[in-house]
Amino acid sequence: MMNLNKSNIPLALVLVVGMAFAAWFLLPSTAQYLISTTGEESKGSQLRALWNLLLERTRPPLQLAADAKIEYYDGVTGAPGVNTFLHQEVESSKRERQLQMIADAGFRWIRQPFPWYDIEVSAKGNYSDTRNGIEAWAKYDNIVDLAEKYDLRIIARLEAPPAWAHQGYKDLGTLGPPADFNDFADFVAATVTRYKGHIRYYQIWNEPNIYPEWGEQRSNPEDYAKMLCAAYMRAKQIDPSVVIIAAALAPTISQDGGGFAGGGLNDLIFLQRMYNAGAGACFDVASAQGYGL
Template sequence: MNWADLQLAKDKWYFDLLDKYVQWSMDHKTPILMPLTYTPQWASSKPDAPTDVEAGNPPGLSGPPSDMEDWKNFVRTVATRYKGRIREWEIWNEPNRPQSWSGSVDNMVDLTREASRILKEIDPGCRIVSPAPTGAYGLPFLDKFLSKGGGQYVDVIGYHFYVGKDDPPEAMEPLIEKVRNLMQKYGVAGKPLWNTEAGWLGPNQLPPDMQAAYISRAYFLNWSAGVRRFYWYAWENHRGTQIELTGADNAALTPAGKAFATTQLWMTGSVLTRCASSSDGTWTCELLNKGDTSHVVWNTRGGTTLAIPESWRATSVMALNGGRTGIIGRSITVGVQPELVQ
């Protein structure tokens, strides 16, 4: 849901669908991160600007509002309606892409400042996420946004850590490091960093075992790199993605969907104390949960023998599909999919 969906004309609003989403979020205790993005054509300073971000590609969405008062009224109306129910707001989507934002960085800083002021006025405890660029080519936008003081108006730095369709999850790490370096450069390193959208886009699906491997490895690698949240794109996506989490009914879990659930099980309640790789491509992440230590391991090349240290006191291995096997001897074979050694 975006501005163009919600305010169909200056005096015409449509809230039915977002009301449903918000009620579902309350029922399931699943907080919404709401993007405030995409100018309706009637309010756009560039009503003919092209876009590729919505079904049917209506023009004008990427243009800055021609009147700041329209933007302020939109933010105030939505924030007031959903006060206490939506408490996390992201200012715009992928503003480094001309199809998503055809204004200047200064324009975006202005929108962020005004939205932040209004949102905090209505709900002082809400959290505001910065405009989230995407991919390596989004770094210049973030650099300019932070250099112009945009970081002072947000509580969280948002980014879409997409990597190339042929890149493994480990390619996320250097991109995350570059974003963290920019945060340090402009004095916002103390703010949380969220990956508010990422996945693997492309016309052809990865093999099922690799789909499961990629989603689990991506979550552990983001965690180890200091990313506080990671929003996967997307649970029910069946078009233009290399990784599907559900079947065509949007309910039956694929191997990747089961891997997501298992990864959630491993991560929830745990503290990540260490995550490192060796020269042969083996990754080891150490988890501490209620005094018990376990290890998540994988190898980027697959089929590698790993000697289990005596100090691990490990007796079993849990796979991403939920299966568990006992450890015989002092070594296991590690593949591309993460496994939990306990």
């Protein structure tokens, strides 16, 4: 009769369990289970995946704080949304068809540009579309009416100055910021005034940390913060209930602000510099693009 030293019992158990696992692991009937469980086909990858699964299942649960209250909940917060560019569609019937399809697909939000250059076209305070002999607001009124018809919430993206707002600043491109941030703040105020009670959510600009959304120049979070704060103050004066959303920042790795041809500034660096410049008090909701996630 073989005598086992007590100190060898754990080793013997490990060997027995290991041999049993190896036999199970190599069984032909186990192959499909391993593929479906791990998503891997090679034995080595399956073994690593099983080890990681074991670690995950035996790891202590994370100690998480309670979910923060959603301050701006309005019954559809968290519902899916989609970008739209309805201002580029000439016919109202086609805009309506798009919004009908969007609603039928289960979306409850649209993020729709309200380009400054298309509304205050030829001069400060002039909201006539002299290019086409119509009121510049008419198209956007139609978009708002149709969105309400199909129970869609609008995030109005305010951006893109008209030529007159670039006085002496044209070399920076059509998407660059205006020469006077107060001109943009006045446009924001006019938009909030017109759609008070119809649009609650406004996003100030789009992707100012990458080219060419801040024009033919380096990204400048300090200047964006100034413009954002000017817009925020005017919007809240008109309607304190509006929700101001900071521009969606685009993921990028450049740490120096880029140049004039495709450069940008890392979104986290841009955001930190925004906060350093005092922008934290000038928006209600932060936003980020999900590219690459």
